[in-house]
Amino acid sequence: MVVKSELDKLGLHHTRVELGEVYIRETLTAKELAQLKAALLKSGLQLMDDKKAILIEKIKIVVREMLLKEDEPEKTKFSDLLSDELNHDYTYLANLFSEVTGITIERYLIAHKINRVKELILYDNLSLTEISYRLNYSSVAHLSSQFKKVTGLTPTFYRKLKTIKNTVPGNV
Known part of the structure; x- marks a missing residue:
């Protein structure tokens, strides 16, 4: 607008x-x-009128849109999805992204996936099985391992923090 x-x-x-x-x-x-x-x-x-910056932004948009899909989770490999969406070879996109942002597309994707996991744990009260399915994790163990690696907490403990915060006096 x-x-x-x-x-x-x-x-x-x-x-x-x-x-x-x-x-x-x-x-x-x-x-x-x-x-x-x-x-x-x-x-x-x-x-943004720089072609590289525009392409980087498009990569970020594809990642965000993919993680917000509420229907059937994407079963296509992310690299294939990205290549198809942006009409570029994945290797080119990955190298460009790393060169411009200083992190890999995979790290960017993982960081955003974990943020999405946090949102689903806090606001949607979904089970870890449902979350792992929605976000296309191979298993709950894979989701939990990645979550702990990124946040330092287990998803179960993260969920408990929400419960603890809601029961502390003054947080009404």
């Missing part, structure tokens, strides 16, 4: 505005591009 509004104010004709992408009919002049960047920055948004 903010992006569309700023484009309209600047008189730029857009054909499509999606999360992370804007399609503009005409080629922007340097002045129009600078005005758009400034307008978006005032709204707390950043215009």
Whole structure:
């Protein structure tokens, strides 16, 4: 909504505005591009016109969307899914991601998976079996091992912390 509004104010004709992408009919002049960047920055948004940065952002979007799917979990290998979604070889995407961000796609994916596990434990009261299925873990043991490696806690203990916090006086 903010992006569309700023484009309209600047008189730029857009054909499509999606999360992370804007399609503009005409080629922007340097002045129009600078005005758009400034307008978006005032709204707390950043215009990414570097192709590598755009591709990195698209990788991050695919990861987030994959983890938020509420329907059937993805059974396709993540590397194949990413390659198909972004029309690039996975090795190229992985090398680019590591070069630009300083971490591997796998580490990024694991960090976001663990954050999603935390959300599901805290807010959805799902069993670890249900969570491991939803997030495409091979087993509860694999989920638990990865969770402990990243957080230092077991998922069961993490769930207990929520219970303890809710029973402490003053946390009503």
